[in-house]
Structure formats: C-alpha cells, structure tokens
Amino acid sequence: MLWTRKDLLGLEELSREEIEFILSTAESFKEVSTRDIKKVPALRGKTVVNLFYEPSTRTRVSFEVAAKRLSADVINIATETSSVKKGETLIDTGANIQALKADIIVMRNNYSGAAVMLARHVDISVVNAGDGWHEHPTQALLDMFTLKEKLGKIEGLNVAIVGDIAHSRVARSNIWGLTKLGAKVTVCAPRMLIPVGIKDMGVKVTHDIEEALHQADAVNVLRMQFERDEENAFPKQLEYFKNYGITRERLERAKKNIIVMHPGPINRGIEISSEVADGNNSVILEQVTNGIAVRMAVLFLVAQGRDGENESVD
C-alpha cells in the first residue's frame, strides 16, 4: 500500500490496513538495531524536532534513537528551556519550527487535542507522542508489535488493560488499535477510573481483576498516575496493589503463557510486583526495544506521506 498521511495523530483515525502496514514496516526496521552499524540513510538530510511539553525520558529518547538510526538530524526542545515558558502559543511555536525548515515535529503535550491542533496549523509532519488523556499512538503500536511478535497474531486475542483507564492515552490508543485488528479487549479498574461511555469504544468492562485475567492472552498494566488525582478519589497505593496489582499468585490462576506488558515507568509494588515485572511472562524490556523499530517506521512513513503529498500538489 501507499502511505499518504503526513501526520500520525492517533489510532482512531487509522484503518486496519494502515495499522498493519506500520507494523510490517516496523518489522523490517527492527533488524537495523541488531547491526554493528545501527544506521540506515532513510531520513538523511531530514530534521526531526522533539517538542516535549511534559517531562518524558523514555518516549523522547526512543524517538531520538529512532530518528538517529534513520540518519535524521534531531533537535530536542523541552519546555523548561524554550520560549513556551515565556507564553508563546503552540501555533506560534509550530510556525517557528516550520520556519527552521524542520520536517517532522514529534510532540508530547499535556493537553488533549494539542497534536490535532498543531497538525492543522503546520504543513510539516506531526507525530503525536502523547496528548493529555487522548492518544499515544506509537505506544499502542509498539504494544501491538510486541504482541504480534510473541503470539504470532492479534486477531482473536483476549487482551486485558488494567489500571487508570480514565486518564490514560495509552489505554485509548490500545483500544482503538486492538479492536480494529480484531482483538477482544477488557478494561479493568476501580469504578472511578473507568470513564463514562468506554463500552462504546468496543470493550468489556470489569472491576474484578480475576475476571479480567481469566481468559487473557496478554495483560497491559498501566502505571497508576497518582499525580492526576485531582479530586483525591484514587484508591491508596497499598489498597490498589491488594485489589488490582499484578502478582505471581494472580498470574498462576491465568493462562500459563500470559504476556505481561507495561508502558513504563513501572511502579514496583503498586500496579505490578517485582517478581512479575522481572519474571518470564514479562516483555517490558522487549517493548522498549520494539519501540525503536515502531518509531522508525512511523517517522519514515510520515516523511514519505508528506513527500507524496508534495508530489501530488505539483
């Protein structure tokens, strides 16, 4: 297929074919990271700007490594050191980055919809590296990539997503992606962390962790984001671990080869026990490795999408 999108803003807007195309492109890029010289010239001469409005090490570094392995030049902008602190609007910042003749903006932003807005106002590519509670498409893509690598397929799998669904962009992107690819998704959390109407996204809802794990081929464990507890409504840490923590005892009652994923950073002893995080079912570090391949694929494709767009304009 021919990739035609200049941006990757979320998985909701992608078709099943587009998602599968990104995943298969990522497969071919994964090998690059195993070479002695971990570099291909695919984006040589292109400039990727990492524009991060929220503290993030993991995602930012992953995008940086991905861009560098494609031979792109990478510029990192963190809000603490930029004019954003001086009150510049997002649209002005985007226009300035475009004026530098950058090719791709990779943005993390604490406001839902920020990537959609930025993409509407710049001609260069925008890759959403997480916007508020809305979407985090590359995380979901790397989760699906890992699942497919481990279990051979996504269609028909039972996947449980456990944790703060209400405030999670990772959950939303995973739900869109997994359901489009034919997986059955169950979300599991205490009542106050399940957002209104989530069932209409095509998932099952349970408040019982045993039920969520019972038939699951994989469980995606979300980090408890206590910093988002504006109304002091979240369960306390130990209580959460007791009721929802992924422990060895709970896994023993689940399918034997259940895959345990976590987008990181993990809170040991809160949403997941150390034993499980470091155990045989865990693929947490493989997710990190796969994140590079998936982000290489995304950067490569959006650059191509934009070039294609230019050609058609000519």
Add this chain to the structure above:
Amino acid sequence: MNLLIRNGLVVDPANRINQVMDIFVEGGKISRVTKDIDAKADNVIDARGLIVMPGTVDMHVHLREPGREDKETVLSGTSAALKGGVTSLLAMPNTSPAIDSVENIKLLQGIIKRDSRCDCFISSSITKSRLGAETVDIGAVKRAGALAMTDDGSSVDDERVFTRALRDAKKHGLLVIAHCEDKGLSGNGVVNLGFISTKLGLRGIPKESEYKRVQRDIMLAQKTGARLHIAHVSCAESVEAIARAKKKSPRITCETAPHYFSLSEEDLVDYDTNMKINPPLRSRHDVAAIKEGLKAGIIDVIASDHAPHTENEKNIEFDRAEFGKIGLESGLAVSITELIEKAILDWPGLVEKIALNPARILGIQKGTLSPGSCADIVIVDSKRELILKKEDIVSKSKNSPFLNRKLKGVVKYTILSGKIVYVNPA
C-alpha cells in the same frame, strides 16, 4: 419618509397574520397591514417571495463593552445584530465593570446612546461584581432602566442570596434570568460528559450540573413568586423540569440557543474551540428534546447567547480556550435551516420564539407588526442558501461554529423605526 413593503408573506403571530400582504410605514410606525395598499411611498420594497416579519428580539447578547472592546463593542455588536435581523437585544451585564449599579447602567446607556445601531436594552447583574454574595440595589437598577437581572456566566450558588434576590425582584417587578450551573458538578469540565468526552480525553460536564440547578431555581421562584426566565437550556432533563414547572407556574419561561438544536457533542471531532460552549453541546438525544420542547411550547424563546472572543482566546489548546460562540448573524439562518426546513416549527411559531415571546417576557412593545407599533421589520429570503464565511462576519470576533457550513435563509432588509438600516449587498 414613508415606506411601502409589497406582496411579502407577512408573519405576525401577535395579530394572527400569516399571508401575503402589504405593509405601509409612516413616521417610523406601522400604519397599515392589509392587502393591496394603494398609496404613494418614498420607498417601495417588492417583497414578493420573501418573508416579512417583526424585527427579532434577542434577549441574550454579550456586547462586551465596557471592558473588553477587543472582543466586541456596542457599535460592532449592534451592527452584527442588524445583519442578522435583530432589531432589539438585551445586553448581558458581565462586562468590566459589571452592570451592577445605577452608575454603571448610566455608563452603558451613554455608550448605547452614542453607538448603538439597534434598540439595545440593559440588564443588571443580580449580585455586586457578579460575585454571588451581595445583591444589587434592585429597586434602583430597575428605576434606572434595567429590564432584567442576571449573573449570567455564573449561577448564584448561595441559596439564601438568590432567595433574597428573587424576593426583591418580585417586590419591584423585575425579571430574573438564571444561568443554571452547579460549578461543584461541572468543575473543570469542557465538553458534555459521555462517550465523546471519553474519546477525546477531555473533562466532562455532567447534565446534572445544569438540570439540578434548573430544579432549584424553579423551586425558589415558586416559593418567592418571582418571575424567572431560565437561560440557554441545553438538555432533555431541563426541558422536562421546566415542562412540569409550567403546569403550576405558567409565568416561568425559558430560552434555548440555536446551537443546542443544530449541533451536538458529535460535532466536536476536530477539537474545534468554536464548539466549546457553556453549557456544552449535548447528545443527539438532547438535541431532539430541545426541538420537541420548542415544538410543544415548553421553550418560549430562541436567543443567540452571542459570546464573542478574540482569536487569541480561541486559537489555543481546547482546555485553555474560552467558552462561547458568536450568534447574532447566524441565529435566524440556523433556525430556518433546522426548524422551518425540518418542519419543527411553522413561520408563526418561529416568529413567536424569536420576536414576540422575548418582547413580552421583557415587557417591551416589540415583536409585532400591529398598526401604531414601532416599525421594526425584517425581510428574509428563506429559500436562499449561504455559506457562512469568516470574512463576511460583521462582529469583531469570528468564533462561529457554523463557519463554512451551508445555511438556509438570508436577511435582505432590516428596518428599524421605519428606516432601512441594513440591506444585503448580494
């Protein structure tokens, strides 16, 4: 100067007229409304195929002056009004300073006298500086010319303060307009709570925050006997509460705005901040209930809730953008598109909601074409389609959710006190 309007479909529900007639205007007043007027006139408008109705009365308009002249002024807002067929409007008092004293009413009256292009009426706030604590001198603001009082933008949370205000309003015969919102429930929400808020990852505003406050305010109005008008009704439960209340208290009235019967939360797809409105765009089910409420006569009035904001305040992240949208220039066309074209209301029914009823509620001699009344008339080509373009907007602010949408119904002429004050250039 006299004026003859010939052969238009005259819609004047106050006089049960809904047929092709001529209108003769003399000395700024309606002189005659009959068939085939044979009189010499200085000006003749051939209104064949057009609708001729009273100038509309928009009882919910934020003109922003004094204080935020960058968003709108009395001059720009009332000019926009004429383009939309609005000849009378009620200015909301949430300006800076708030219209909360005789002194500030006089200040605004001075600006209106200097700049207003249409009949601009004044409302006062309920509480000083709209802080919800101390009521204004209700007798004094009424004597100074306020037609109503409202803390629009906020509800008066303190039940004792609101009860006292209603008692005083009753004593002085002043209308109270209520913005119904329990901030404790709406919190930092920015869109309607539901599947759409979940999908977009935005904080939701539950409908309870509106209808529970509607219920409270109705109860307090019934207790005190004050005349209550509920602003910008957006959800089914509020319509139900008002329907029940009206059986017991027929003087309780309410309004909705064109966006609540034409748009729903599903239109929020691209985080368009012009769709960020308070109360928020609700579900499709609520849109249907609003239409049903209009049809059944539970909703008395359609008012624009014209709320201009600058591009700087709108062209930012959804959470940070201001609530509100403009509506003076599009309200009539949206109403024709959604209500007349879809047979929810007939022409007399629509004219009641946009002219006659608001005039009656405000106690002004407007909204009719009765002989002897002020000749405020709007002539509309209801068949013509238009696409609302940013560059055509007269209002200082351009924050319309209907930009680039196709609407039906174009104002051809607006006549104020017998003078043609707006002619569509096309």
